[in-house]
Amino acid sequence: MKILLTGASGMLASDVVPKLKSLKHKVIATDLKPRLKDIMKLDVREIKDVEALVVKNKPEYIFHLAAETNVDLCEQEPDHAYKTNTIGTENIALVCQKYDIPLLYISTAGVFWGDKKEPYNEFDIPRPANVYGxxxxxxxxxxxxxxxxYFIVRAGWMVGxxxxxxxxxxxxVTQIKEGKKELRVVSDKFGSSTFTCDFAENLMNVINTNRYGLYHMTNKGTGSRYDIALKVVEFMGLNGKVKVTPIDSSQFPLPAPRANSEMMQNYKLDLLGINxxxxxxxxxxxxxxxxxxxx
Ligand SMILES: NC(=O)c1ccc[n+]([C@@H]2O[C@H](COP(=O)([O-])OP(=O)(O)OC[C@H]3O[C@@H](n4cnc5c(N)ncnc54)[C@H](OP(=O)(O)O)[C@@H]3O)[C@@H](O)[C@H]2O)c1
Incomplete structure (x- = not known):
């Protein structure tokens, strides 16, 4: 399959593109700022450029990964956030509509308010807590x-x-490498991690079902930022050498409000037996x- 992919310089694409290539798909990789020589420049805010690339390359699918993912920047510059994440996605969707191309759009656990005690599933009503979401x-x-x-696949806290x-x-990891002996980490915000390698590994299994719709795809298990930091220290082999101190999010103010919970469950993948x-x-x-x- 010939796939046009946006956001190819990003974290998620760093595993998705090689995986698609290993499955013998032809990938036209694009990004606002190409990080590698086989990535072409494409700004998803420019619909004429999106359409011209589609007309030239005739992709059979578009994988739309590009986004402004800096949550605090989105809060400080909402026009930039909506232009990139909403208008950019509308541009891609309009071109898909015009040329009858199926679309994969990657979305986020950040669409939820965060007051649910259990992990959110695909049937929960979204209500974002910040501009990014x-x-x-x-x-x-x-x-x-x-x-x-279309497939809309929501990911959680991305790692990759x-x-x-x-x-x-x-x-x-950076703080540890810089020699910090204590990590002060928020313990009252919970989420589901999404490893880009696992997401890449499982993505085509979902796409190949042709059951268009909305899906959650995160790793199993949930935890707080503090829980993750403890495991980072453990797996770096530094237990007892680097201390992890839990703090309240009120001690670490950020421009964008964060939901208390971005925990998600892959409920539809569970129901279909492909989680x-x-x-x-x-x-x-x-x-x-x-x-x-x-x-
Ligand atoms: N990161 C997370 O924690 C997370 C969680 C859930 C879902 N997601 C979603 O997963 C997808 C992939 O994100 P990621 O984690 O790989 O983030 P990422 O590393 O920030 O990758 C996104 C890429 O899109 C590029 N981009 C930004 N504006 C663009 C534009 N106007 N035109 C073309 N490309 C543009 C970015 O370039 P610059 O870096 O130069 O801006 C970046 O290379 C996104 O849709 C994101 O919303 C991310």
Whole structure:
């Protein structure tokens, strides 16, 4: 299959693109800022550029991963967030509609308010707690309104790509590498980790069902940021050498409010018998053991 993929310089694409290539798919990889030489420049905010690339390359599927994923920046610059995450997604969906191309849109656990005690499933009503979540949810609404052939797959707290990981796990690793002997970590925010390698490994199993619709795809198990930091230290082999201190999120104010819970359950994959996502403990162990000796 010929797949046009946006956001190819990002964390998730760093595992999705090689996986697709290993399955013999032809990938036209694009990003606003190409990180590798086989990535072409494409700004999803420019519908003419999106359409021109589609007309030239005639993809059979579009995988739309590009987004502004900096949650605090989205809060500070909402126009930028909506332009990238909502209008950008509308541009992609309009082109898919015009040329009858199925779309995969990656969304987020950040669409939920966070007051549910159990993990959120696909049948829970979204209500975002910040601009990022709202801009991504509006992307979902547009995809559902414009298209019938679509997959929306929501991921949780993303982990992957090691040195290109801009998120929590690599922030912890960086602090450890800098020689910090104490990590002060928020213990009152809970979520589901999503390892990019596991997401990439399982994605085509979902797409190949042709059961279009909305899915959650995160690793099994949930935990707080504090729980994750404890495991990072353990798997780095530094138990007893690096202390992890739990703190309340009120001690760590950020521009964007965070939901108390971004825990998700892959309920539809469970019901269909295709939830093969591993537990986050196992994936974190493998991820750290594979990468921890990198410079
Ligand atoms: N990261 C998470 O924790 C998380 C969690 C759940 C779901 N998701 C979703 O998963 C998808 C992949 O995210 P990721 O984790 O791989 O994040 P990422 O590393 O930030 O990748 C997103 C890529 O999109 C690029 N991009 C931004 N604006 C663009 C534009 N106008 N046109 C084209 N490309 C643009 C980014 O470039 P710059 O880096 O230069 O901005 C980046 O290379 C996104 O849809 C995201 O919303 C992410």
């Amino acid at each position: 709202h801009s991504k949810l509006q992307g979902e609404v547009i995809v559902q309104r414009l298209l019938s052939k 790509g090691w040195e290109i990981d801009k998120k929590f796990v690599y922030k912890m 093969n996502m591993p537990h986050w403990h196992d994936s974190l162990k493998k991820y750290i053991e594979k990468n921890k000796n990198k410079k």
